[in-house]
Amino acid sequence: MGGSLAFALRSLCKSIVGVDTNEDVLLYAMSEGIIDQKYDRIENALDAVDLVILATPVREIINTINWLSENIQQSILLMDLGSTKVEILSAMNKLPEHYEAIGGHPICGKEKSTIQYADPGLYRNANFILVKSSRTTSRMRIVAEEIVDVLGSIPVWMTANLHDRYIAATSNFPYLLSNLLSNSLPKLAGDVVGPGFLGMTRLSASSIEMMMDIVITNRVNILERISEFSDQLTEVKGLLENKNYVDLESILRNGKLNYLEVVEKSHKVN
């Protein structure tokens, strides 16, 4: 996400500074012209930038916010791209007054998340969730909306609580489904694997580190989705056992309608 963001912003900013603990990532980003300068530690980059955008796994974002909070005295504009928001916002809310900070989550991405897959068009037409912290000044808000605007994304304001509840349903839990489906493939069934199965299990290729942070920081909402989905599975199981095909068909028709509505809405945007 960070690489794609840098790629999209590079011609629109005076300078893009990349920070990563992995030197290879930075060298690749430099060689591809995705970033202009590179640092291995955030504290070394702070003098060179007007805005810091954190784009690591969620728990590393939280650690960085906490570290900055305790160690850095200079004024900083801070934004993040983390996939869950409650815990990140909780850290942001504790930042000292010289920080201006806002939560962000662009609703886009790929299961292939390394720098080699950086795509400057990734953010185009995607909703970009913005979450106000107690450190969100009007200047921070304007800067964030400007970033969203130049990325071609659509700004959507939301509370951290609602974001995390909804994202559990649309992203975190679907990832678990995808991964468990991949897990459940019988050893000898490979000959009858078609495009449907590959599409349904594609998300299981996501970065485990990134996904574990998401699962850990959105545990309660994900547990609720698991319970609700398990109930649905139990209901369908009962209908099948009783050969109640009328009720089963009406569930399937509803699922199809829901999907077609969601696609229509996303086409209106895209």
Place this chain on the structure above:
Amino acid sequence: MGGSLAFALRSLCKSIVGVDTNEDVLLYAMSEGIIDQKYDRIENALDAVDLVILATPVREIINTINWLSENIQQSILLMDLGSTKVEILSAMNKLPEHYEAIGGHPICGKEKSTIQYADPGLYRNANFILVKSSRTTSRMRIVAEEIVDVLGSIPVWMTANLHDRYIAATSNFPYLLSNLLSNSLPKLAGDVVGPGFLGMTRLSASSIEMMMDIVITNRVNILERISEFSDQLTEVKGLLENKNYVDLESILRNGKLNYLEVVEKSHKVN
């Protein structure tokens, strides 16, 4: 599937005859050059063809086989493309001696299955499951393998029982998951729907008639998959409740590995 098959075979056969109860489908197929002749009833087409390929929803395939069995005295070479095989093969096995018949299931397809989406390249590099019936003569076998060959598909021989057990895991149950996930989308979560959710729910747009036939004719295997998957969900729920992230991570790593292996195998073929 039938439209794509006709499209792929049209330059390789002397004549392609389309049979459909829907006149609009036949007119479209004629106007696009996908078929050469059209009939609304199979009995009217029999004199014009050397080989009959049934490509309707599964229960209609079974009905047609039973009807032919009782009503047609002439010699017929018969193949089908149905997505479940046990019940179809059971009907084939009851055909009189003047029939030669074989079961088929190409492992390809799209959720958009109307004639407008007919695609002559659909079958290329796909596994094409072939299932021997008690009416499969060596001539029928040779004809079937030739069809599979000219389509660019890969012939894979399998029993009806194994096919249905495996296809429940790789196709029928994933469809149910996709549909139930679409069903479970909270009303207000649309703003955080991204490409991941759309990919996971895409299969829910499949033809309900086609899928109901599949579910009904592969009920027992699908029920087994539901049970097994529910157990997996319960296990993950327990791990999350107990914050057992070590075991959860090892499950996710295994799911990712499985997926990467499946993709690698499918790339070797495609």
